[in-house]
Amino acid sequence: MYIIALDEGTTSVRAILYDGTGKAIVSSSKPIKIKTPRPGWVQQDAEEIYGKAVDVLKELINKAGVAARDIAAIGIANQRETVVVWDRKTGMPVYDAIVWQCRRTADICEKIKAEGMAEEIFNKTGLEVDAYFSATKIKWILENVPGALYKALNGQLIAGTIDSYLIWKLTEEHKHVTDPTNASRTMLFNIKELKWDKDLIRYFDIPIDMLPEVVDSSSKVGYTSVLGDPVLIGGIIGDQQASLFGQCCFDIGEAKNTYGTGSFMLINTGDYIKAPSGLLNTVGWTIRGKATYAIEGSIFISGALIQWLRDQMGILKTAQESEELALQVSDNGGIYIVPAFTGLGAPYWDMYARGLIIGITRGTTKAHIARAALEAMAYQVYDIFDMVENNSGFAIKSLKVDGGASSNNFLMQFQANILGVDVIRPEDLETTARGAAYMSGLTAGVWDMEILKKLNKEDRVFKPDIDFDRARAIKGWRRAVERSKSWAI
Ligand SMILES: Nc1ncnc2c1ncn2[C@@H]1O[C@H](COP(=O)(O)OP(=O)(O)O)[C@@H](O)[C@H]1O
């Protein structure tokens, strides 16, 4: 029997087929277009996302030469916070999916803070008030798309994160569900009670029956017939929690960081909900009604900085070249880059910070810039690590890494030097998909938690260099961050 992971990320949708030993056998992927109609606005065509999700699923089983009846279950991992509002009868979205990166609701967030709601929201949902999360995006659609509010009040519209929308479309009976990892990113979900919070839903003026039913991350969600015979959808999990699970961070204090477009560090906190100020509490996963919680530090721009140097600045030909360039110089030459392109996320939460490159002299070369960019990706992770170490009571003994940019050896070594702990890279960097596969494999009875721990293989451990002057490096970074803050006010 096989397991399929469907990983719907911000830039692409991928499907991966795993055998019973956890080996990834075949994969298929398609890019998803990103629209930026105004500065700070980010949206996607939800129907394109669904269409391409079905395409990659079909392509996957054709490539592998397997049939739907050979698949024990499909697990879904998805970009989180991104919302769709669609017609309960026809499935037609009333507007594009508003993507997690979109800043259009920054003013709504300011109003929420001015109304003194931030503390109640943090206590109930574990989240900082920021345009990143779903609630203000749903509110924006209802208030700005002609006729949407009227239809929503009449029960014609429903809403959900990408997992909900995909499952509604994939299942014949149009199941309207989500799981607590996705719900915990909406700003409408009480993470202690594991229920939608009626007071917050009322506060945001969202009709409660628009929201999906919340089921366990590992559960028999429904069946899809898009591949022919019905296949069980056995797992739903937000992509960053999926990578925590896929890295088998099952014990308290185990942590992972994903270096993709953005960067997301999650630390397993077991039953505890106690993020230090500036970090988020989030649901890691739920299995048989029991939640495992996590502290999360969300960084908006990570590998996207390398993309920017390549595509917009022309400093790099490829992302990989950043490593060669960084190694051509013995240090950053005093250059620091703060990639606050869309403000700063954790632990600063400054919607008005903007990017900077500082310390430039006549001697600055593109090698220094490339090196400073990679270092910035690591410093941002350090900020979260430091907050957890000093303010949460949890100790992080090592960091598991994944995501496209974790293939960069310079970055990984610098990360180990800055954190002062081992950085562990697995052989398979697609841990998000792996987490979704593991979740649905548990539901289908293919694996149990003990077996899962044996399926992962390490590629390389990066050990901290004891001669590295951490204090000096971090001091420069901190000064640079201070200068980037509140720039766009
Ligand atoms: N060798 C590399 N060094 C640095 N950054 C890299 C490298 N390879 C890829 N990246 C960056 O990683 C990101 C792609 O990672 P991926 O995990 O596929 O992202 P996502 O899932 O967020 O789309 C891109 O932003 C790219 O610039």
Ligand SMILES: O=P(O)(O)OC[C@H](O)CO
């Ligand atoms: O699409 P990714 O993999 O960059 O992940 C996006 C996150 O889920 C946003 O919170």
